[in-house]
Amino acid sequence: MNTREEKLKAFDRLLTIMDELREECPWDRKQTMESLRHLTIEETYELGDAILDNDLKEVQGELGDLLLHIVFYAKIGSESGSFDIADVANGICEKLINRHPHIYGDVKVENEEEVKQNWEKIKLKEGKKSVLQGVPKSLPAMVKANRIQDKVAGVGFDWEQPEQVFEKLQEELGELQEEVSTGDKDKIESEFGDVLFSIINYARFLGINPENALERTNKKFSKRFQFLEIEAQKQGKALKDMSLAEMDIYWNKAKEMD
CATH class of the missing domain: 1.10.287.1080 (MazG-like)
Structure with missing residues (x-):
């Protein structure tokens, strides 16, 4: 170095x-x-x-x-x-x-969570009118949701246990299904957004970055699908002419190679 x-x-x-x-x-x-x-x-x-x-x-x-x-x-x-x-x-x-008075001052903290809470309180003292003021408007929606949840948690607005978040997710899924049965697209979209927001929150409680998790799945899916395309080409077949059962054979082979 x-x-x-x-x-x-x-x-x-x-x-x-x-x-x-x-x-x-x-x-x-x-x-x-x-x-x-x-x-x-x-x-x-x-x-x-x-x-x-x-x-x-x-x-x-x-x-x-x-x-x-x-x-x-x-x-x-x-x-x-x-x-x-x-x-x-x-x-x-x-x-x-x-923003690190526990290092450069006399503030005592017990863990990472207390550091985050102090960070948000200090930012408000610096003149920010809202905890959410620092969330860029142009962030992609998933990243923005994660940052919003992280910031409000920093001032204590949060669930206490992962189980509570999972229960909320199940509740939102039930409300989504109710709206799906009505066929009202606007209400369906609203409830679908609530489901996404809840599952992003659940990811935070599990210590998982939802953006990273989804991108890993994107990469995994793309890799498997490209394998499917290559194998079909080897057989002289076009995907549009194959049945789902035929494609599933190659898809399972791709999964075995992960």
Whole structure:
């Protein structure tokens, strides 16, 4: 591993390259925070893929891409005199110190849950009017639901036992079935949303990230289905011409290979 001096030297090198690119490269010179935004989101998802694939070499590369974006935004901020990379770094340092009084102060905590509760209380003292104020509006719905539940739990608005959450899930499933029988699409959608919200909450109580769990299933399903396509092609068959029973044979073979 690199020494602290080597790490600082590498970061200084990146800052120098960013200065040069902003000055000399037509593409880099043209970029704004708005033009970079969608690219940053894309890079974040690519990092997420690498993490789920447990590809540490790829994680390293994607972290580099995100670090470049952070430096890029700070460079643009410095050009208007708004902030620079030192302000960004010092800002997060001060925030971390302020929000960890059990490390940098005299507050005592017993466990991780108390740390989270203190974190949310401190944010409210900092001027946030709502615990939910920090949840980005543009988050995907599943991620947003998980963050909402996590944040309200931080101030004590939560179930006490996983069994209670599971009972709530069953209750919501029953209400969904009642609305399905009516055929009212709007009410069905509303109850379906309640079911999803409840099962995401249950995942949190089980210590499972629902986004990661669903993506693992997406990958597993895609792998099995692609195996099915390949095997059908070997037999000179098109999937649309196969019966479900025929496809099920290859699907079960794919499951055995997991």
